[in-house]
Amino acid sequence: MGRPTESNQDSLTVRDNRTGKTYTIPIVDNAVPATAFKEIKAPRKPDEREENETEKGLRVQDKGFLNTAVIRSEITYIDGEAGVLRYRGYPIEQLALHSSHLESAYLLIYGSLPTREQHLHFETEVMRHGNMHVDSEEFFRSFRYDAHPMSMLTSAFAMLGSFYSEANPSLQGQKLYTNGDKESLATMDRQIYRLIGKATTLAAMAYRVRQGREFVTPPVGLSYTGSFLYQMDHLGEEDYKPNPVLEKALDVLFLIHADHELNASCTTVLQTGSSLVDPYSAIAAGCASLYGPLHGGANEAVIRMLVSIGSPENVPAFIEAVKRREKTLSGFGHRVYKTSDPRSFIVRKTADEVFKVTGRDALLETAMALHDAAMKDEYFIKRKLAPNVDFWSGLIYRAMGFPMDFFPVLFAVPRVVGWLAHWRQMMLQDGGVKIWRPRQVYVGAGKREYVPIEKRGPVQGLKETPSAVEHGGITKRTMLASFKGKSRL
Structure with a gap:
């Protein structure tokens, strides 16, 4: 050009x-x-x-990556206008009906549906790598009793990297994962097995430490989600087996949450991974991104919204408050989908199956009233605010007895699969890995000469000066005390 x-x-x-x-x-x-x-x-x-x-030369400005493609991918396709989601070409509706989470994980990571033998090998390796080093128990016990489970999970993923020096390109060489030869691929696959296998174990440990319970060794012979439920709930009962309906429902939820193209957390994993850091650190970064209320915390926000509404008769007033921008509507609309979220229909059907064994959630009537009112209201129709996957998934998790602050964890565990699929693709892409270094449009001050402190005038403005913090307790008393070296401003 x-x-x-x-x-x-x-x-x-x-x-x-x-x-x-x-x-x-x-x-x-x-x-x-x-x-x-x-x-x-x-x-x-x-x-x-x-x-x-x-x-x-010109720079391309795109605040928030609204229309910037940062990688060529073969993994997930989304058509937001038509409400289409496909894993490696397979419609999400077909996979949710016929596949399982681990089978779809194989598909996302390796590009095709596995044969029986391939699936058995993959499943065996993933489940075998679910056990944790005994030192990890002390790690989890070091958290406060009321620590948020996502904080623990994020920290735990990073902690895993300290156990496996052979997985760190900083220690083993920059081409550890980019060579593409048999040895490099084997090293990569070993970390994939570990991360998927240990994701449920770490999540269960975060859950049980909050409950004041001993940790449970992953059982033998159960499915991926069955093992997860066992590790969270088993208290020594003989021949304990999770309810098959809940086990299947969780598997479906894991499958449809496994990947969603370059969302915020996946992009964070790739941005971090582009420095050739170990995959455990990259996954920890993605987990931290998912923690945000605009991402993984959305289904929790739906439940809090429904609780605040209270009952179906309060829905009309809530709808009007949303129109006046006095209230926030959670669980409707999506950054990508401009029509219905295809995952929402799958989750709605799954919710019906769960409610048959758990009983109808007390908030279900309120949710249905809000759903029906919004779908008939011109305000929401015009803005294409249809229910998304978060609207129903939170109700399922609540009905299954999970605390609200555990909802993001139930999002992060399956999303590990998608993060790893995109990370692996980037490591093996043609031309190697280039560190992601976005440009900026600098609009700050031009060149300025340094001014000595005695000649400076104060800069006023709420955003231009540090905030004053109100102190109490020991800090307040210490500030009132006198001691050698105390600042005298």
Whole structure:
């Protein structure tokens, strides 16, 4: 790019009105390379800021990654306008009906549905790697009694990296996962088995430490979700087996939550992983991202919203408060889906099966009233605010007896699969891994000369000055005391 080229239908012709030059940018898979715009340069105007770097080429500005593709992927396809979600080409509805979480995990990571032998090998390795080192018990016991389970899970994933030095490219060489040879792939797969296998164990440990219970060794002979429920709930009963309906429901929920393309947490994993850090640290970073209320905490927000509404008769008033922007509507709409979330229909059906054995949740009537009212209201129809997967999943988790602050953990455990699938794809991509280093548009001050402290004037403004913090207890008493070295401002 840089000069006019032959006419090509699969290209974009750009004319820079500043210079009159015309550029041809190739279009591949309906995408244009952002780096091509660096060739579009112009002389800096006399009154223009040098920080604009106009003579160094155009930058592509996209706040919040609204329309920026950062990687070529073969894993998950989403059509938000049509409400389509496919894992490696397979519709999520078919997988939820016929597949299992671990089978779909194999599909996401390795690209195809496994044979019976391949599935058995993968499942055996994952389940075999569920056991934890005994030192991890002391790690979990070190948390406060009321620590949030997502804080514990995030820390635990990072802690795992300290147990496996052979998994760290900083110690074993930068090409540990990017070589693509038999030894490199085996090392990569071993970490995948460990992370998927230990995800349920770590989550169960976070759950039980909050309950003041001893930890449970992963059982033999149960399914992935059956083992998870066993580790959370077993108290020494003989031949203990989780309820099969709850076990199946959790498996379906795990399957549909396993991946969702480049969401915030997956992007965090890839951003972190691009530095070639060990996969445990990358997964911990993704877990931290998922912790946020705009991401993994959404289903918890739905329950809190329903509790605040109280009963079906209060729904109309709540709807009007939402329209006046006085209340926040949780569980409706999606950053990607502009129609119904395809996962929401699967979860709704699963909810019916769960309620048959647990009984109807007290909030279900309120949820149904809110659902029906919103789907008939022109305000929500016009804004395409249909129920998403979070609207029903929180009700299922609540009916199954999970505390609300454990809901994000139930999101993070299956999402480990998707994170690993994208991490593995990036490690093995053509051309190797390049560290992700986004550009910025600098709009701050130009060059300034240093001013000695005695000549500086105060800068006023709420955002420009540090906040005053009110202290109490021992800090307050210490500040009132006198001692050698005390600051005298």
